[in-house]
Amino acid sequence: MPVILAIESSCDETSASVCADGAILSNVIANQTIHEAYGGVVPELASRVHQQNIVPAVQQALAKAKVSKNDIDAVAFTRGPGLLGSLLVGVSFAKAFALAKQIPLIEINHMQAHILAHFIAEKKPSFPFLCLTVSGGHTQIVLVKDYFDMEIVGQTLDDAAGEAMDKTSKILGLPYPGGPLIDKYARQGNPDAYQFPEPQIPGYDFSFSGLKTSILYFIRDNVAKNPDFIEQNLPDICASVEKRIATILLNKLQKAAKAYGIKDVALAGGVSANTGLRLALQEMAEKNGWNSFIPKMEYCTDNAAMIAIAGYHKYLKGEFVGQDVAPMARMAF
Known part of the structure; x- marks a missing residue:
């Protein structure tokens, strides 16, 4: 032992x-x-x-x-x-x-x-499975064939999803760390209040630099019209940004799962603690007949x-x- x-x-x-x-x-x-x-x-x-x-x-x-x-x-x-x-x-x-x-x-x-944090709990994914690994510095879709036999099939070409959340929190004037605050306010807002673009990147790769720019311009233009725009609409802004980031991530994961014929899908990394992303993965798993795996909060960060x-x-x-x-x-x- x-x-x-x-x-x-x-x-x-x-x-x-x-x-x-x-x-x-x-x-x-x-x-x-x-x-x-x-x-x-x-x-x-x-x-x-x-x-x-x-x-x-x-x-x-x-x-x-x-x-x-x-x-x-x-x-x-x-x-x-x-x-x-x-x-x-x-x-x-x-x-x-x-x-x-x-x-x-x-x-x-x-x-x-x-x-591998998924192997701490009793409910474990079966090989091979796909893992969406999302943090402040990394965004990857990984085909996990064995404990140490892993292949990155998709990754960000520029900024990571967590970085996009952190940048959004700074634009909104929220204190560091901003990710948990985005999560907190998003729970009180309408995720369909504002529409942000989804990057059209081929394959299973990601890009978040354009999304960050669109959020910056959106806030700048609306604050120019109404100086209190952020304060009056903070929950809706956070919910809308969170939803767009989640859909960008999960649409690629769904595409990869279909292509590889995978039924066990997992979420990992610091951003996997985000409530909206966790719920969205569970909803997508139910629709597609997947087995979804998300670590406990203490094993996400x-x-x-x-x-x-x-x-x-x-x-x-x-x-x-x-x-x-x-x-x-x-x-x-």
Whole structure:
């Protein structure tokens, strides 16, 4: 029964988790509020706060799991992709811990881990399945053939869906992080109040740069006519933007599912926490006779539990790395 300590530090969440024989015993996430004053993540500040948070996070994870450092059989860590300074903190800690305890190191691809978060719960998709992976930096449709046999069949050509939401929140004058606020106000609005364009990109790829521009011009033109336009219509604007982003994502997923003959479809990544997107996928799944899979909220955003479950499956295959491993800001599947 392997006991694995997992570390996640790809952006601004410091997270530690303990997994025993494929079961998550703890999942501690330390958020960073320092970035709110800057309207976005400041990489240098993120890495400094990771240094402050990582030891307490690991101590809490071990305590909640009721295991000691001596019980750990391997250390799994996010190697990339992500912010290099943030990754460096997690990778350095993992290497030092493994070296001190003379146990194996397991490198994990952050985006693969988001997909493998579906194997934490009892209800698991069957191979092959399609996963729509959506975050602030990535938007992908991935054909998942096995735990580590994955093929990106569609991806964004420019901006990510999460970035489009963040940009919209800034245009609307909402504080950082804006994604949860878009979600909150959208629940109170009419998603059909305003119509935004859907990019006509061939295949299964995405583009969100044009949508961001259309939202910017829409707000600019309406505020010029009515300075109180945003304040008076905030819920409807958020609901309409959220619906358009969801339809762009799901129309491509539906196209890919039909082409590949896939019935198991999944949603992953930070934006998979968005209520509108979750509900829209479930509705589309019912119409198409799909089996839909969406992780619990705590496993949608960056967390070490998904690193732990990915590490567990690599441990079973004996896939370890040496002390010469280094973080990678860009890391392909």
